[in-house]
Amino acid sequence: MSYKIKIRGIFSTALTHLLLKNDFIITQSSEIIKERFDTQFSESEPDVIIEDGNDKKNLFVFGKKEGISKLLEIIRENFPNSIIRKSQMGKDTIIKGRVLKSIENKNITIFDLGNSQGILEGQTLRNNSNYLVKIDFPDIGRRKAILNSNITLTGLHAVLIYNNPNKISQRITNDNSRKNLYNLARKIKPKNWGILWRTSASEAFEENPDILIEEIDRLQEKSDEIIKNYNNYPAPKILLEGTPIVNIEFPADTRERIDNIRKEIKTTQTLKNHHYYKICSFELGEVIKFSEHVTFNNNSLIEILEQEMERYFGNLYPKLNTMVRITHAKVDGRVFQLTPGNLIEFDLDKKYMKIHRKILGSKKRYYDGLNLTKEEGDYAINSFQLGSWYMKTEYFNRKGDIKGEYWNVSSPIEFFPHPYQIYYLDLEIDLVKLPDGEIVILDEDKLEKAYEEGYISLALKNKSYQLIQEIKTKL
Structure with missing residues (x-):
């Protein structure tokens, strides 16, 4: 099909x-x-x-x-x-949710949705009570879905809104049309639901009011089923499946493959790093657009323009002692900003960076995998080879003695200029080298889970294991 x-x-x-x-x-x-x-x-x-x-x-x-x-x-x-x-659940999924807890100082309520949880903002509700809620935004890039208590059922010409009055689209400006639609809504409004007539309802009414009546009948059947199941099933319970997202x-390596697919199209030009430049900024996107226009059907200019683009982009890299952000993304979509640091070494030709970061000391905080306390005066040196599938972090105490090395396996490391930041996507599995030279592989279970849950392919899982062995060989 x-x-x-x-x-x-x-x-x-x-x-x-x-x-x-x-x-x-x-x-x-x-x-x-x-x-x-x-x-x-x-x-x-x-x-x-x-x-x-x-x-x-x-x-x-x-x-x-x-x-x-x-x-x-x-x-x-x-x-x-x-x-x-x-x-876990699609956008606009309607659920009978159970309140797990309310957090009054944040004015939010946490709901049990079954296999996941959701947050309803702007309300604090009684624990263990049940409510009709809708998913506004699913749990992609966050632990919990964002919920809404404003329940709607959408049709072609109308929207049913739970516990709301009848309304008409502001784009319907004809007084006679608005009067006709108000009168019709009063006659056919389902119990506990209000009707919002969409813009197209005006023309549909002129053609035949039965078009609107039949649509409300269909939406009412759906609403009746929702209320019936709400009353008959314990929470949490999905009452209406939403749109999968x-x-x-x-x-970075995948975008290069996408560049190559675009190059197959003979009616447009695609220069090196096309999609990377598009992501960096609107301005760079316009530069690549103009460069591709100039080089279309003029192959002699391609190499020259690609070199000029690289030279131009090279001027966007930070100078020494400039503050650089480090963006650490997870396979589930969450994004963390590590403590930023100063650029202390940079080789433009080799695309190699070293960043010095201060570590906040605390007896209650430990270095992952090293089982060592973070102490006052500690610092880290992050080494980034742009395009590499792993990065090294060395931890030192205030005297400059090394406390350990942490190697993170990730997607190819990238630099973005606005603002200055290093970006990589953590592939979960890591390796540490302790001060006594012992090498320990960490979080194999997290890599396996990422594969089992469908975030990564078998090929990428196997590549991650190969990268760990490559790092071990280096050490």
Whole structure:
């Protein structure tokens, strides 16, 4: 079966090319995509939608479960080092949740949702009580889903809103249309639900009011089923499945493969590091766009422009003693900012950086894997080889004596200029070298769990083990 897919964002050209070859029907494409491909595009409603994530290193996919599954097969096959994060429950899932606890000073309530938990902000509710809640944003990149107590059921022309009055879209400005829709809503409003007429309801009413009546009947059947199950089942209980959401992150090596797929398209130019520059900043994205326009059908200029882009980007690296952030991402989507540090060594040609970071001492805080207390005056030296799949952190006391080494296996290490930051995605397994020379491998169970839960592929899991052996050989 062929699925219809709508693609937006910086990967849209490459993914359109890839998915057309894999029998997807591309729908509602942008004008620039239509210009680049000699094919007939659909304008019908998509089964699956792809959009950029917040930082553009990743993207969000939502839509029909079967279509998403087919897409993920293609992603895994073509990009085995990509990170795939599936939500426990889809957006707009409606649940009978049970209150675990309220935190008054934060004005939030924690709900038990079954296999996961959710946070309802702005309300503190009684422990062990049950409430109807909806998932606003799933548990991707966070421990708990974000909930909403404003329950809605959406149709083509109308939205049912739990415990709300009837409303009409502000875009409907004709007084007669608004009056007709208000009168109709009063007659057919389901108990405990309000009707919000969407903009299209005005034309639908003019065509035939039965169109709207039949839609409300369908939504009411759904609402009746929700209330019936709410009354009949103990919490927690899913009452209505929402829209599945998946987040996909493309590490640096994977984006190079996506660059190469884009290069197969003969109607547009793709220079080296195309998607990397697009992610770095809007300004760099515009520079690469202009450079590709200039070099299109002019191969003699490609090498010159690529060298100029690298020279230009080289000027964006920080100077010595500049503060650099370190962004440590996890496979589940959580992101941590390590204590920033000063750049004390940098080789532009070798893309090698050393960063000095101060460590806050505390008798209650320990170095992971080293079983040593963090003491006043301790500091760390982080060594980053950009593009490498691992990094080394050396810990020292105030006298400069080494306390131990920590090697972290990760996605290829990257630098981003706005603001200055090192970025990598932790692949869970690590290695430490103790002061007496003993080498200990850490967190193999976390790597296995990342594979079992579908975040990483078998190929990436095996590569992580190979990298650990490579580090051991170095030591």
